[in-house]
Amino acid sequence: MNGRAMPVLPPAAEALAARAAVERAQGGAAPRLRLRHGLVLGLLWAGAAMAQDAAGETAFAALMRWAPLLLEGFGFNILISFLAMAFGTGAGAFLGLGQIAPSRGLRAFSVGVTQFFRNAPWLVLLFFCMFLLPFEFVVLGATIPFPDWVKAVIGLALPVMANVSEILRGAVASIPSGQWEAAESLGYTRRQTLWRIILPQCVRRMLPPWMNLYAILTMATVLASIVGVAEMMTLTGRALAAENRADLLLSFYGFVLICFFVYCYPIALLTRRLEARFAVAG
Template sequence: MKHHPYKTDLPVMLPFKPVETESFGSTIKLWYVVPILALILGTSAIAQSGSDIRLGALQTLMRWMPLLLQGFIFNVLISVMAMAIGTGLGAALGIGQLSLNRFVRSSSWLLTQFFRNAPWLVLLFFAMFLLPFEVNVFGIIIPLPDWVKATIGLALPVMANVSEIIRGAVLSLPSGQWEAAESLAYSRRQTLWLIILPQCLKRMLPPWMNLYAILTMATVLASIVGVSEVMTLTGEALAAEGGRPDLLAPFYAFVLLIFFVYCYPIARLTVRLERKFSVIN
């Protein structure tokens, strides 16, 4: 048998080639794989069912898609609001953790640790069952529907994580920055707001975006407490179709797909920013 010593199919025999770091644009190609995957799942499910009176699984999915996407927009809404509330509260808590006042510092620390080490689902239940269905603010009655409560419940762990992101970023700055500012007679407050925090923004952005992606994926927890987001609607759609087992795979694959399409770019961007900032700093 004729064979060239350098031509082989065995990967271990091939010379080592460093994998090129992919640019953001080239990774988009990867997305094409996923719909194909979903397609295969869907068609295989049709094949399994073997029934021809009912609509095929894919056609069924197509019919429900607008509703499911609406549900997903609701997930995005919950995630954006929970992130906004959590970031606001977390910023206050994080700065509180840096306070010179011992009481402020230790209570901020305690709150942060408490909510950071609590399961998100438990916090969600906590918010669902302990918050009233409406609040009375100066005579104006503001209703608190379930999704608002869920948003608050999810904002709590976000708050604690943002608090830690801020504390970590501030502590990661070289102490020379504090010393230089102190030597120039800046007050502590000025040092923090003019010199330390602006430098931290860049460092905080990647972990903050990461947290957002995690939060978005966690919004499906709200289905457990009955909020009409994408998971709840998927369940309802499946029930409406009479609980056909051949629909399970394509429907949930579709839900996975929309989350992937939404979260993956965020993750890529985070990695890119991390790389960029690590070069600068």
Template sequence: MSRRGGPPRDLAGETDLPVLLPAAAALQHRARRERELGAALPRLTWRHGLVLLLGLLVSAGLAQAQAGAAKEPVLEVIVRWLPVLLEGFLFNIVISVLAMAFGTLVGTWLGLMQISLLLPVRAGSWVVTQFFRNAPWLVLLFYCMFLLPFELRILGLTVPFPDWLKATIGLSLPVVANVSEIVRGAVNSIPSGQWEASESLAFNRRQVLWMIILPQCVKRMLPPWMNLYAILTMATVLASVVGVSEMMTQAGRVLAAENRPELLIPIYSFVLLCFFLYCYPIARWTVALERRFQVRL
């Protein structure tokens, strides 16, 4: 047992605690980087949103000055096309939610396979995890777009396989790998005494995992899981490369329909502002969970 009030030992070496929560480890890494830089690292705050809003207004003013008073005001153009842009942004959200749900479901099982007692299962799941975790997201997206069929035949019926669904599958593959690592790390962070106490009560391995270990892992997995979802949401714009009608694609169509080059920066500034307004609450909630679930040394 450690002495109360004594200095904590170096986490790189021997430690009194058997584990350290992933959130606490991330906070310690951030504190070490801040000490090295001699200043606080930047965090996403509401001021960044004000800067984006100010950038939108300034770019709209400059674009209007460039176009002249004879043309329709830039902000009125954005408001007129607002339903189209927001419809595309809703598509981004739907793709991110579906990809995250599928990735979480499959990634959880893949992460549990990484801690299997069977060597072939453990090795195979590790190879799959590392492959999809380190593969470029855009490459996986292209593979799914061009290798998956355009339609499926089910009981004699021809069912179309839409591009947005292919993009969802392509974006879910790296999510599967990252969720697998989150689950594996969370399970391995549980003190070994939990396993030993469960075995002494005659629980089998499945009961230990589902009734004792995984419930304790939920709060450890939440912050990195939410951070992964925010990253995935911003990565959904990659679907525009393969023609999915999400917000970036719709923004390009708006620019083509208006045929006004000066609208380029205001339109994309509005797109950036929409993503910020959606991802900022997720980022703040993630920080709050990290602080709540960190280990008190």
């Protein structure tokens, strides 16, 4: 009051502003994972794993018999996430460049494709790819199978493509317009400006949301179990059906949950560190 500025807390204000920018880019609230969440989850799972059936076998012992197969399925989840992220990133980069292209028609097409796949349910895209794509191809008389897991990779790569496209467009838009003008005054063409000045600066701005998108994609790979892909969730269901023990549900699905947490939590930590570092440097 009386003409004096109200006291503020700059570090807290900067942290809130950086978090708000991240949530706007993601389209929703960013989760705050802590190590204690994993510890609580591990304690609950350990308690369930010590339960015994009528024959005296603990759930943990039963889980250990199936663990190699379940971990093999988890490796398949990671493979699907790698391939979907690679294909989605490559296609999304071209689509994002199309959103900022000088051609009005190309911009309209790129924006339309981006918004369509960005707002389409991932499971619906999986079903479309699973049932619309053929089971095999015939090339020069040779029959080439088209397995379900490849269709799952394509189905998951489509929303990744759209999100990467939007991440790239947002990163380019965040570069001050004065850099375009300065490059033009130095005789750079638009293409030279984009590749030599703008895009190199966009990489660090894109990295945190790109890593966050990969973590989301990894957790979404369990959707492939619904369309019959033999990944971790599918194999867990088969193991439970073979054991036919209701007391194994919590321990087996808890094991699946812990595997994904252990894999995705370091990614979340690294993403937060990069967000803080680039928010200060940018």
